[in-house]
Amino acid sequence: MxxxxxxxxxxxxxxxxxxxxxxxxxxxxxxxxxxxxxxxxxxxxxxxxxxxxxxxxxxxxxxxxxxxxxxxxxxxxxxxxxxxxxxxxxxxxxxxxxxxxxxxxxxxxxxxxxxxxxxxxxxxxxxxxxxxxxxxxxxxxxxxxxxxxxxxxxxxxxxxxxxxxxxxxxxxxxxxxxxxxxxxxxxxxxxxxxxxxxGGDDFDARVTDWIAGKIRSEYNADVRKDFAAMQRIRDAAEQAKKELSASASTQIVLPYLTTVKGEPIHPDLTLTRAEFENMVRDLIExxxxxxxxxxxxxxxxxxxxxxxxxxxxxxxxxxxxxxxxxxxxxxxxxxxxxxxxxxxxxxxxxxxxxxxxxxxxxxxxxxxxxDVTPLSLSIETVGGVATRLVERNTTLPTRYSRIFSTAAPYQRNVEIHVLQGERPMARDNKTIGRFKLKGIKAAPAGVPQIEVTFDIDANGILKVSAKDLDTGKQQSITITADDRMSENEIEQAIRDAQNYAGQDQVRREGVELLGEAQTLLNKTEQTVKAMGKQLDRARKKQIRNDSHTLQKLVSKCRLDKVTEEELSAIREAKRQLEESTAGLV
Incomplete structure (x- = not known):
């Protein structure tokens, strides 16, 4: 294992x-x-x-x-x-x-x-x-x-x-x-x-805004729409934040950040720890x-x-x-x-x-x-109320059931609206799933007995089931939401990931192989030039032909689109040249 x-x-x-x-x-x-x-x-x-x-x-x-x-x-x-x-x-x-x-x-x-x-x-x-x-x-x-x-x-x-x-x-x-x-x-x-x-991203954003504001006031330059400049500013903001954990002040230097009226600007700013703490005080609070x-x-x-x-x-x-x-x-x-x-x-x-x-x-x-569940779990009941079944900080795994009934007379279907959060009204909590229990026996409102069960595993992942105790009809789901990937999407993503992994491996092999091939070509050229007329004419011709074949394949190869077949051809051409230069290179 x-x-x-x-x-x-x-x-x-x-x-x-x-x-x-x-x-x-x-x-x-x-x-x-x-x-x-x-x-x-x-x-x-x-x-x-x-x-x-x-x-x-x-x-x-x-x-x-x-x-x-x-x-x-x-x-x-x-x-x-x-x-x-x-x-x-x-x-x-x-x-x-x-x-x-x-x-x-x-x-x-x-x-x-x-x-x-x-x-x-x-x-x-x-x-x-x-x-x-x-x-x-x-x-x-x-x-x-x-x-x-x-x-x-x-x-x-x-x-x-x-x-x-x-x-x-x-x-x-x-x-x-x-x-x-x-x-x-x-x-x-x-x-x-x-x-x-x-988190840290929010601290970085405050420093980024401060730098962009300083550049605007000192250089009359609005860099917020310049993607490359803003990325450099974000990197500098993160670095400044880190340095201020050990120092009382830090220097933020951004040479050639952008141009103003055709002239490059080189912002050079000083940020003190006190200024930084002031701009993030509410985040820490x-x-x-x-x-x-x-x-x-x-x-x-x-x-x-x-x-x-x-x-x-x-x-x-x-x-x-x-x-x-x-x-x-x-x-x-x-x-x-x-x-x-x-x-x-x-x-x-x-x-x-x-x-x-x-x-x-x-x-x-x-x-x-x-471990515990971090948020309370509820279902929506009459009047849009979030009726809790599992309180926050309940030890996991846990299972809890409760009996509910219908709100309207002769209701045949009931929708189970599952919520997560601490607010008393359903609309104020996060919807994490909905499903329908169909085929309820027709009866006056309040008569059917519907048992709703919440089952949370050790991962904190929820399964909800609803059962009509009279008919025995049951429906259950492992909670999904509209923004969760479907099973088909997950399967496709798995295939894409495997393809990417294969492409990455081919590219890595390509980089290595092209490097080896180029080294061999350079050594071969130097050796042929150095030996001059000492080298047998037939062998020299063979070496030149093999070098030309390998050089052509190497020149045509594009790493972003390289295939295993291309690499195989380069390997074979490299082997041929190694054979024809055996004992020389």
Whole structure:
């Protein structure tokens, strides 16, 4: 049985880990970095780039580069490039395929099983979209796990003593806070809260706006419609934000950014930490309510917390750390790496699911994980009321049934409208699915007995069923929404992904083969020239013919459209030239 990898599919960066010798290790990316930028790009030659290579070319190819796709998971967002439509699941699958390849290169074996993390506050549709992305990437997703829970799992492996821990997870695009109890090998989530649209991207946007505003006032230049200039500004904003975590001020230098009246401008700006903190103060303040809500739901006083764990790159911002101190009265712990612990926790869970239980430090007991559902689940009843069946922070997996009846006399069909959220009225919550129970026995209003059951698995994914207790007729669905991919779309995306993987492999082989062929041609030309008349005339003619054949094939080859047949022809021509130059080159 192959290894199970743990994947932190992040908004800005993603990370992959695997358990080796009972310890989670981070798998490096092709670039050597321990994280992979969550960026996908399509070059004008039709090549697909993922990770660091996509990030490097974003300035020159901004319209064909996609980043922060996680913010669109579970929505109807899509983009069209070269006449082909891409949904969030498809783009996410490309990132997952890159992480899968890194894992296979690292372990030396095929990887098929994975545990993937999501923000604790992801709703059912977003979780299912993440699972679909894994499937498109060729992964068997064993479990979807909440990011703060995963971080606590990584922490709990080395800190088994009984304690209540708060995980404050502020990443590139999402914010989560979870209150977790660790004790005697059990990691139990008591409560979770968060904001799916709050993170490092928002901090970057504030700095980007500030830079663009300064350029407008100082140079009378509006750069907002200049894609390339704005991409450079965004990169500079992100870098400035990072530098201000360690320095009191930073210099933002953008030579040859754009032209004004035909003359190039070279913005040179200084941003202080105080100015930065002032422009993002309201964003940091937005983390306060979820923290208070999670503590209240868990019935835990801040003073009862043993540790506060900071997760996500944005927690490196000093003002964020200060806010955590104010809210909890605790000094945040630095016992875990904020960029890597989520992937490590997922790898730990993957190893546990595989039957290779890991023992928590100091307990001698295998880790047991008890997670919760982040949002209440309801159905719409008479008057547009959202009637709750499952309260938020209910331990998973869970199953709950309740009897309802018809609202109109002799009603033969009833629509089950499934909602997720905390508001009392249906219209104010998120619709995550609808289905109809047909064939109800005709009877006066209020007589039929319809049993509605919510069944939530360990991934937090919901199955809803409705049964007419009189006729025994039943209808059930695993929740889908209009913006979820259909089974046919998923199957097509899987085929496309496999084709892409094949094309990528052919291109990689092509780059290598063309390099070898060109080296051989250069050496052959030098050798023939150096030997002059010493070389037998017939052999010289053979070498020249073979060189010409290979050079012609190499010149015609276009990497963006290269086929296996073309590579085979180049290999054969290269072999012929190697034979005719044997002993010379």
């Amino acid at each position: 192959g290894k199970v990898i743990g994947i932190d599919l992040g908004t800005t960066n993603s990370c992959v880990s695997v358990v080796e010798n009972e310890k989670p290790v981070i798998i490096p990316a092709d670039s050597g970095s321990r994280t992979t930028p969550s960026i996908v790009a399509f070059t004008k030659k039709g090549e697909r780039l993922v990770g660091e290579s996509a990030r490097r070319q974003a300035v020159t190819n901004p319209e064909r580069t996609i980043s922060s796709i996680k913010r669109h998971m579970g929505t109807d967002w899509s983009c069209r490039i070269d006449g082909k439509e891409y949904k969030p699941q498809t783009i996410s699958a490309m990132i997952l395929m890159q992480l899968k390849k890194s894992a296979e290169d690292f372990t030396g074996e095929t990887v098929t099983d994975a545990v993937i993390t999501v923000p604790a506050y992801f709703n059912d549709v977003q979780r299912q979209a993440t699972k679909d992305a894994g499937r498109i990437a060729g992964l068997n997703v064993l479990r979807i796990i909440n990011e703060p829970t995963s971080a606590a799992l990584a922490y709990g492996l080395n800190h088994g003593e009984t304690q209540k821990v708060m995980v404050y997870d502020l990443g590139g695009g999402t914010f989560d806070v979870s209150i977790i109890e660790i004790g005697e090998g059990v990691i139990e989530v008591l409560a979770t809260a968060g904001d799916n649209h709050l 937005r983390t306060a309510d979820p923290v208070r809500n999670a503590l209240n739901d868990a019935h835990v006083e801040p003073s009862a917390l043993g540790k506060v764990l900071l997760v996500g790159g944005s927690t490196r911002i000093p003002a964020v750390q200060e806010k955590v101190r104010q809210l909890t009265g605790k000094e945040p712990s630095r016992n875990i790496n904020p960029d890597e612990c989520v992937a490590q926790g997922a790898a730990i869970l993957g190893s546990t699911l595989q039957g290779k239980g890991l023992v928590a430090a100091g307990t001698g007991q295998e880790l047991l994980l008890l």
